[in-house]
Amino acid sequence: MSMINFLERSSFYLNRVVFYIAFAASAVFVISYFIPAFFDIALAVLIFIVIAICVDAVLLYSKNPGITAKRQVTDRLSNGDENRVLIEIENNYGFKVHAQIIDELPVQFQDRNWLRELLIVSGTTAVIDYLVKPLQRGEYDFGDINIYVQSPLKLVKRRYTIEQQETVKVYPSYIQMRRYQLLAATHRLQEVGSQRLRKLGQSMEFEQIKEYVRGDDYRNINWKATARRGVI
Numbered sequence: 001m002s003m004i005n006f007l008e009r010s011s012f013y014l015n016r017v018v019f020y021i022a023f024a025a026s027a028v029f030v031i032s033y034f035i036p037a038f039f040d041i042a043l044a045v046l047i048f049i050v051i052a053i054c055v056d057a058v059l060l061y062s063k064n065p066g067i068t069a070k071r072q073v074t075d076r077l078s079n080g081d082e083n084r085v086l087i088e089i090e091n092n093y094g095f096k097v098h099a100q101i102i103d104e105l106p107v108q109f110q111d112r113n114w115l116r117e118l119l120i121v122s123g124t125t126a127v128i129d130y131l132v133k134p135l136q137r138g139e140y141d142f143g144d145i146n147i148y149v150q151s152p153l154k155l156v157k158r159r160y161t162i163e164q165q166e167t168v169k170v171y172p173s174y175i176q177m178r179r180y181q182l183l184a185a186t187h188r189l190q191e192v193g194s195q196r197l198r199k200l201g202q203s204m205e206f207e208q209i210k211e212y213v214r215g216d217d218y219r220n221i222n223w224k225a226t227a228r229r230g231v232i
Contacts, residue, residue, distance in 0.1 A: 011159040012057065013148075018155055021049050049155075056156040059095070060149065066093045069145050069162050071103070077134050077170045087128040087145060091120040098150045101128060104143025106168075108134060134170045142166050 028042035060066065072086040091097055101116045109132060120126045134140060147160040 011161075013157040013159060014053070015150070015155055015157055018049065018053060021045065025049070052153060053155050056151055056153040059093075059151045059153070060156055060158040062094075063092050065160065066158070067091060067097070067099070067147055067149055067160050069101075069147060069160075069164075071142065071145060071164045071166075073142065073166070073168055075168060077132070077140065077168055078173050079134050079137050079170050080173045082131040082133050085130055085132055087130075088125055089118065089120060089128070089147065090125045091122055093151075094122055095152060096121045098154070099126075100148040102146040102148075103128075104146070105132070106140035106142060108136065108138070108140055137170050137172065140168050140170055142168065 032039035069089045145162040
């Protein structure tokens with residue numbers, strides 16, 4: 001199981017709602033050109049949104065790091081089978097956060113829309129459990145884990161880029177091999193269509209004995225059955 005130390009990088013974004021409010025305030029400013037009373041309303045909205053953005057930014061940057069994460073994946077994957085991958089995300093903030101997680105999967109999976117959303121309570125660890133199914137052998141490179149975090153105000157979004165690059169090798173289906181070994185050990189191979197075949201003449205059961213022909217191995221002669229038939 002791979003456990004990789006991470007280096008966290010973060011970025012700052014404004015949510016769409018901020019731009020919607022700013023656009024509405026601009027529209028009110030335009031209206032105030034014709035109706036002066038609207039000027040004070042537009043100015044109050046603008047001041048309010050600026051203050052709210054500052055407060056939200058302070059909340060998100062009050063902890064460094066506010067979010068930690070790590071990926072857990074085996075050092076080898078089984079080709080053609082579903083393999084489990086875990087991502088553990090810990091919330092170090094003093095409030096619950098809404099998180100969007102994007103894991104950079106190996107290019108062989110051709111999945112560029114991988115996204116999970118979680119609401120993580122303060123001081124707890126959330127776990128994302130998902131499956132990957134490689135279809136060819138070789139080396140698979142996992143990239144970074146990207147996490148977008150929002151406070152309850154949802155005005156500002158902080159992006160964490162957590163470096164978790166690792167290379168995992170894909171081997172032939174050892175999961176199926178283990179399954180067959182287990183079935184063989186418990187004598188249950190018939191459940192997967194494997195049956196034991198008998199060759200006529202090589203069984204020691206009386207009804208399975210054939211007549212001796214020249215060239216047959218003397219060691220396979222059932223002398224007791226021959227005596228029962230009265231053949232000398």
